[in-house]
Amino acid sequence: MSMKTLLSRTVLVLALFFSVLPLYAQRGSSAEIKIKKIDFKDQVTPQFKDSLHGSQGAKERWFRVDVEFDSKSKREWIGELEVRWLVAIETDAGKIAGLTQSITYLDVEDGRGHMVCAFVSPKFFRRFLRSKRIETSRISTYVEFYVDGVRIAREERHSSKMPNNWYNNLDKMQAFPNTLLPKSKTPFAAMDFDYFEFEKTN
Numbered sequence: 668m669s670m671k672t673l674l675s676r677t678v679l680v681l682a683l684f685f686s687v688l689p690l691y692a693q694r695g696s697s698a699e700i701k702i703k704k705i706d707f708k709d710q711v712t713p714q715f716k717d718s719l720h721g722s723q724g725a726k727e728r729w730f731r732v733d734v735e736f737d738s739k740s741k742r743e744w745i746g747e748l749e750v751r752w753l754v755a756i757e758t759d760a761g762k763i764a765g766l767t768q769s770i771t772y773l774d775v776e777d778g779r780g781h782m783v784c785a786f787v788s789p790k791f792f793r794r795f796l797r798s799k800r801i802e803t804s805r806i807s808t809y810v811e812f813y814v815d816g817v818r819i820a821r822e823e824r825h826s827s828k829m830p831n832n833w834y835n836n837l838d839k840m841q842a843f844p845n846t847l848l849p850k851s852k853t854p855f856a857a858m859d860f861d862y863f864e865f866e867k868t869n
Contacts, residue, residue, distance in 0.1 A: 698740035700748075700812045700820035706733040707803045707824075712789075712854055727789035729853065730801045732808050736820070737779045745775040747867065749813040752785050752847055753834055757805040757826070758795045765840030766791075768847035772864040782863050786848040786855070809834035 708731040732754060738745060754766040768785055775781060792801055807825035811818050825833060850856060851866050 698738065698745050698814045698819060701737045702734060702820050702822040703737060704735045705808055705822060705824040707806065708733060709801050713858060728799060728801055729789055730787040731784055733782060733784045734810055736781050738775055738781055739777050743777045745814055748772045748775045750783055751811045753809040754787065754847055755807040755833065755840060757828065759797055763840045764795060764843055765837050766843045766847040768845060770849045771867040773867050775864055784850055784863055786850065786853045788848065791846065807833060
């Protein structure tokens with residue numbers, strides 16, 4: 668066997684190995700996630716009784732992405748669950764804005780109906796869509812769930828204009844890293860606290 672043939676076969680074997688490695692890693696993970704639903708919400712800035720400025724500014728509309736999922740693990744708890752978010756918004760300039768964020772959640776107990784969420788501020792829509800109105804038909808979302816650095820689940824919800832595998836083309840979007848906000852960084856931080864999974868603070 669020539670050196671060239673041996674090298675070619677070695678490269679092929681390595682390519683096959685690395686292509687199936689993520690599958691084995693996923694199967695060997697200590698946890699399982701089943702994403703049940705991605706939902707879009709339009710939420711008005713909350714008003715607080717003791718606010719010094721009354722209801723001023725409380726008419727702003729925030730965009731919220733909810734993700735519902737079930738979980739199961741070998742130890743009945745997932746210590747840290749990382750969710751990587753991508754929200755793509757079709758702007759008035761004809762571009763796709765890609766908003767990204769990574770949020771880690773602590774102490775996720777085995778069970779059904781877990782909820783996590785992320786927000787887009789009203790100012791983003793006013794600046795790039797020139798409107799206070801949130802048009803969900805122009806929004807797509809993709810999420811990935813990780814435990815110990817291993818991806819164990821993913822799901823998407825996309826508009827009719829977005830092509831297949833659109834989430835793999837982040838380099839073609841107008842990037843806005845960290846513009847997508849975790850719940851703890853919004854005026855809704857204390858609302859429905861036990862309804863959503865607990866965020867890890869940086």
